[in-house]
Amino acid sequence: MPGFPSPFGGEDDELFDPYDEFVSDNVPMPGPFLDEHNILAGLDHVIFHRLTRELFEERKVYDMTFNYNLARLNLDTRHPGAGYRYAVESPDVDDAIDADDIDSVLRAEFTPTTPFCPQTHTLTIGSFRAWNGLSDRHEYDLVRVRAAPMHHQSEAINEQLAELETTFLEEGDPEAEPTEAREVGSNPMERAMKEEGTSRGPQAPF
Secondary structure, three states: OOOOOOOOOOOOOEEOOOOOOOOOOOOOOOOOOHHHOOEEHHHHHHHEEEEEHHHHHOOOEEEEOOOOEHHHHHHHHOOOEEEEEEEEOOOOOOOEEEEEOOOEEEEEEOOOOOOOOOOOHHHHHHHHHHHHHHHHHHHEEEEEEEOOOOOOOOOHHHHHHHHHHHHHHHHHHHHHOOOOHHHOOOOOOHHHHHHHHHHHHHHHOO
C-alpha cells in the first residue's frame, strides 16, 4: 500500500510559505482560547511549529483532504487563516492548569478551513496525542488543544479535548479515548475513519 507523499517538498512548493518564516497574514488569528495568554509569534512560533511538523510526521497527523502533514496547513497560501496558533498559558487566568507537577503549559487552537471541516475532531485529538505523547521533545509539561469556535461542533469537540486533558493529567495516558466520541462527527467521512480504527495501518491519521 503506498504511503503518504513527502510533506517537505514537491512541485507545488510555490503554494506554501517556508517553515522558517512567520507570515502574519497567512497564520490564523488567535481566538478566545488564547486570549489573555502569551501568544507565540515570529521566531517563537516558527520554532515550535517546526517541531510540530516533526512530531506530526512521526505520529502521522495528516490532513486527509489535502494529503499532507497537518503542520503544513499553516503554510498553505490557498487557505490563509487556517491551522494552529499557540500561546504560553498564563497562570493568572481562571481556567489555568493548577497542578504541582505542571510548570509550563502551552495552548494550541486549531482553525479549520471551513466551519464544517469533517476532520477537526480527529485532527485535534491526534494533535493532542502527538504533542503530549512526545512531550520529551519539547519544553512544555502539557499542551492543551481546542478547536476554534467557528467550527459548528467546536463545543462538543472541546468538551472531549478537555476530558482527554483531565485523563492525561490524572493517568499520564494521552492515548485515552473520549467517552462521548460517538456524539461528535456526524458526517460520513469522519464516521468511516473511526470505524476503520487501527485497520488503517501506517496511514492512520495519528
